[in-house]
Amino acid sequence: MELRQLKYFVATAEELHFRKAAERVHVAQPALSQAIHQLEEEIGTLLFERTNRKVILTPAGRVFYARAKVMADNACMAVREARGVGRGDAGTIAIGFISTAALKVLPAALRHFKDVIPTAQVELCELGPGEQMDELARGHLDIGLTISEVLDEGYRVLEICREPLIAALPDTPAFAALERVDLRAVSGETVITPLRHPRRGYYETVADAYRRAGVKPANIQCVRMIQTGLMLVQAGLGVSLIPESFTQIQLKGVIYRPLVDPAPEIAVSAVWRQDNETPLLQKFISEFIEVFPR
Template sequence: MEFRHLRYFLALAEELHFGRAAQRLAISQPPLSVAIQQLEASVGARLFDRDSKGVRLTPAGLAFRASAQGLIDRAEDACALARDVQSGEVGRLRLGFVGSTLFNGLSAWLQAFQASHPRVEVVVVELNSQDQIDALLGEELDLGLVHTDRLPPALASQPLYSEPFLACLPAGHPLAVLEEIPLAGLSDQPFILFSRKGSPDYHARIVEICRQHGFYPRLQHEGRHWLSVVSLVAQGLGVSIVPAAFLRAGVQGAVFRPLVEALETSAVFAAWRKDSAGVLRENFLAVRPTR
């Protein structure tokens, strides 16, 4: 039995006339007759009565008609689903993100994507940059939003945006009264930094910024997430240098001040496996709101 047999059967069941059914199917009448005979042989039952009065469905044909239509409908649904998956209209996107993106429009981005792609399931998980890199390599994520473009050869990336670094101080700190903080003013302060293990590149960059301005940070505590760093600062346990996004985090007890020196910026990159399917990823990146 072939799907064309089912289509031929349904056309004849509706028209009840070989000539009209053949015309509707854009074939000649003899191939239609042969196809119906082949279908009846395959089913093992006579589906049509044919006599001088015309063509009629047999009881077996009537019973077969609903099931045949269901098979055709399911086949068409399967084809439509395959096309939608290929075009990225249906699927599942596993997205990793660093905490700073929550304060740089990630929620609006997710809402815009879900509005334009309602049949795509987006699973989001907050991970530091190194954990995202590991998850991408392990095929546990489809796309990561990370703070580094220093990636293993198997991964690709594109820049999304950058923002300045700010000094982060406890609210009662003597330097908090200044409008701008000189980096040298932090040289003798206990520092709270992002974990070296969680993001080796980011940790090294901040240490290098300090080194270039005459000192090494006196590391007191480390946090695996930037929000943990800011929270530790808010509790008076030290100072830090953090991306400007956390100015919008609303952590009570922490204040943020621009740095006097012009520093390199904090950047966020999209990262993915080079050998992964790209339609869902490209669709997601395409709807990112402008900042």
């Protein structure tokens, strides 16, 4: 039994007219009639009663139509979806991201992506840098958004954007009076920073900034998320160096100030496996470049 036969049968069952059914499926009437005859022989029973005046479904034909309609519709849908996936116009893409990407990079990319490919589905997983690499290796993620250095073989890395780090400070008169923050002036404060990971990333960028200033923080308090660090700053427990985009998060008792030049920068990069050549992923990457041109 062929899909072509099912399509011809469904058209004939709905039109109850061989010529009209043939016109509907764009085939010559003799070819359609022959296909229906072959289908009846294969099934072993008549599906239509034919007279000079009309065509009607037999009881067996009515039963077969109910199933054949679903089969034909599903097959056509499968063809459309397969073509869409093959073109990169459909399917599902799994994206891992860190909180640093959640405020600026991810929203802009997803808005643009949904405009370009509205039928694509997106699965989002907030994961740390190491967790993203593990999930990429297992094939559970298609792409990760991270700030960690990736030197692993078999992966491609695309720097998406850079943004300066600024200081998040308790809203005290001394800090509020500052226009810019010199790390030498706040070295006596506890620095609140995301956890150190096996891969070089955020923690090392903050440490390097203090090192270049020629000072060492009095104490380092590590947190899992930048947002958690901001709450500790709000409680007056220290200061934090955060990406500039985090000024969108306004907390009473927390003020933001730029650092003295040269301010350290944090880079958000996309990473994916070299052997993942799915069209949807490739289109997603190309759209990243559209939103954040090099």
